[in-house]
Amino acid sequence: MTTTKKSKDVHSPVFTDGAEFSIPTFSLLKVDGTLHKGGKPPELNESQALRIYRSMVSTRILDERMLAAQRQGRLSFYMQCTGEEAAVVGSTAALDDSDMIMAQYREQASLAYRGFTIEEFMNQLFGNDLDYGKGRQMPVHYGSTKLNYMTVSSPLATQIPQATGYAYGQKLAGDGHCTAVYFGEGAASEGDFHAALNMAAVLRVPVIFLCRNNGYAISTPAVEQFAADGVAPRAFGYKMDVIRVDGNDILAVLAATRAARKLAVDDNRPVLIEMLTYRLAAHSSSDDPSGYRSKDEEAVWHDKDPILRMQRWLIKKKWWDESQEKNLQESLRKEVLETMKRAQKRSPPPLESLITDVYEQVPPALNAQMDKLKAHIRRYPNEYPKSADQAREGQVREEGA
Numbered sequence: 001m002t003t004t005k006k007s008k009d010v011h012s013p014v015f016t017d018g019a020e021f022s023i024p025t026f027s028l029l030k031v032d033g034t035l036h037k038g039g040k041p042p043e044l045n046e047s048q049a050l051r052i053y054r055s056m057v058s059t060r061i062l063d064e065r066m067l068a069a070q071r072q073g074r075l076s077f078y079m080q081c082t083g084e085e086a087a088v089v090g091s092t093a094a095l096d097d098s099d100m101i102m103a104q105y106r107e108q109a110s111l112a113y114r115g116f117t118i119e120e121f122m123n124q125l126f127g128n129d130l131d132y133g134k135g136r137q138m139p140v141h142y143g144s145t146k147l148n149y150m151t152v153s154s155p156l157a158t159q160i161p162q163a164t165g166y167a168y169g170q171k172l173a174g175d176g177h178c179t180a181v182y183f184g185e186g187a188a189s190e191g192d193f194h195a196a197l198n199m200a201a202v203l204r205v206p207v208i209f210l211c212r213n214n215g216y217a218i219s220t221p222a223v224e225q226f227a228a229d230g231v232a233p234r235a236f237g238y239k240m241d242v243i244r245v246d247g248n249d250i251l252a253v254l255a256a257t258r259a260a261r262k263l264a265v266d267d268n269r270p271v272l273i274e275m276l277t278y279r280l281a282a283h284s285s286s287d288d289p290s291g292y293r294s295k296d297e298e299a300v301w302h303d304k305d306p307i308l309r310m311q312r313w314l315i316k317k318k319w320w321d322e323s324q325e326k327n328l329q330e331s332l333r334k335e336v337l338e339t340m341k342r343a344q345k346r347s348p349p350p351l352e353s354l355i356t357d358v359y360e361q362v363p364p365a366l367n368a369q370m371d372k373l374k375a376h377i378r379r380y381p382n383e384y385p386k387s388a389d390q391a392r393e394g395q396v397r398e399e400g401a
Contacts, residue, residue, distance in 0.1 A: 022229045022233075023230070023232045023233060023242065023244045023274075025276060026243055026246065026252050026255075026256055027245070027246035027252050028251040029249045029251045029309060029313055031303065031304055033311070033313040033314075033315065034316065041251045042254050046319045048093070049317075051093075053307075053310055054328065055109055056085035056306070056307050056310065058118070058332050059108055059112050060081075061329070061336055062118065063081055063082050064082075065336045066125060067281070067285060074344065075125060075126070077138055077284065077285055077286070078140060079106055079285070080106070080282070081108055081109050082279070082280045083248075083279055084214055084278075085109045085306050086253055086306030086309070087210075087247035087253055088106075088212070089109045089112075090250045090254045090257065091273070092114065092180075093113060093257075094255075094257035094258040094260075094261055095180055097148065098177050100177070101114075101180050101181075101182075102150045102159040102166070103182045104156075104183050104187060105141070106212070110182070111142055111144065114148075115147060116142070116149075118335050119339050119343065120144070121142070123343055124139070125139045125140070125343070127348060128343055128344075129349050129350070130343075131349065134349040134353045135348055135353075137151070138154070141153070150166075157193055159181055160183055160187070160190075160192050160193050160209070161192050161199065163196065163209075164196045164199045164207055165199075166179045167207035167270075168205045171204075171205050177206070177265070178208060178264040178265050181208070181210060182210045183209075183212070184217065185217065185225065185231050186216075186217025188231045189217070189225055197235070197238045197240060200240070201238040201239055201240050205270055206264035206265050206270070207264060207270045207271075208257065208260045208261060208264055210257075210275065211231045211275065212247065213275060213277065214247075214279040215277075218283045219287075221292070221293075230274055240269075240272055241260070241272070243256050243260070245275050245276070246276055247275030247276050248305070248309060249309065250309070280302065354370070
């Protein structure tokens with residue numbers, strides 16, 4: 001058996017201490033909005049910076065309003081990106097718009113940056129007739145073909161090996177693009193994570209693995225998930241380029257991901273980026289974080305809020321001020337509320353959509369099942385929601401004939 005690099009022979013047992021693989025954290029921007037001494041920010045003009053900032057703020061406001069809507073019974077479920085906006089938007093901003101993104105379930109800020117509108121978010125959340133997924137997915141499982149954003153899938157970590165496979169296709173096509181895949185440190189404990197990294201390293205594919213280490217896998221703290229120095233050192237086992245970055249530092253995330261993309265696209269080198277951040281909100285609308293973390297801990301991270309950090313930097317650059325902030329907040333809150341009302345009033349997808357989009361021509365057996373379903377709904381009209389209105393309309397037509 002041969003290896004790519006011959007190891008050095010020794011003639012007595014020599015063990016390597018895992019502590020030797022500790023990785024530093026790359027950071028450029030202090031909490032007060034000033035640069036660290038010696039830190040060189042990535043190239044970023046005013047227009048680009050404000051696009052990034054507005055995407056972060058719009059996601060925060062959307063998250064706040066939609067969690068409240070879930071509490072009011074208007075939505076069945078919701079997950080927030082709160083506290084992790086810099087990790088998500090900063091990395092997305094470093095990509096080409098033609099690069100594929102495969103998300104987990106907390107990266108709506110990525111879609112916002114690429115141009116997914118508030119209306120498009122609302123249509124998916126309410127599963128109405130304008131929802132691209134036709135109401136087949138639960139809330140926050142977004143997807144957009146035109147924005148190169150693969151539809152979110154609930155099973156944890158499945159998107160990671162899928163990203164490696166997609167990137168392999170990009171390599172074969174030679175199109176100069178890469179795939180970026182997001183996941184949390186909890187998902188990095190799944191077997192799919194290791195399978196994906198090994199495949200990517202062996203096949204040398206242009207994929208960027210973006211790990212949002214937000215401190216908790218639902219309620220399990222990172223210190224109880226692994227004994228090693230976080231997720232980043234795992235890259236050594238696959239001979240993969242790796243960097244750890246302050247995930248609340250928008251400039252550091254942007255710079256690191258730009259460099260990673262260059263490695264991936266120019267040299268077909270997969271890269272792992274561990275972004276250290278913190279989930280300021282609950283894991284989901286079904287979670288209560290007070291049972292596993294303290295208010296004091298949360299307060300420490302509220303002071304490190306990535307949006308406030310970038311806002312301070314923008315103000316120091318004289319690219320932003322309090323008046324602009326007030327106008328942005330007011331306009332976004334108004335847009336979110338008005339769009340939510342419109343989306344909620346829209347009709348759900350038609351009943352017939354249940355059997356479409358799989359076959360080019362719907363098989364007779366499925367059409368027969370649909371006919372039986374409609375007949376059943378007409379027989380028990382009060383037992384079914386609005387999505388069955390068309391079947392009820394059929395009953396009215398039959399009775400009036």
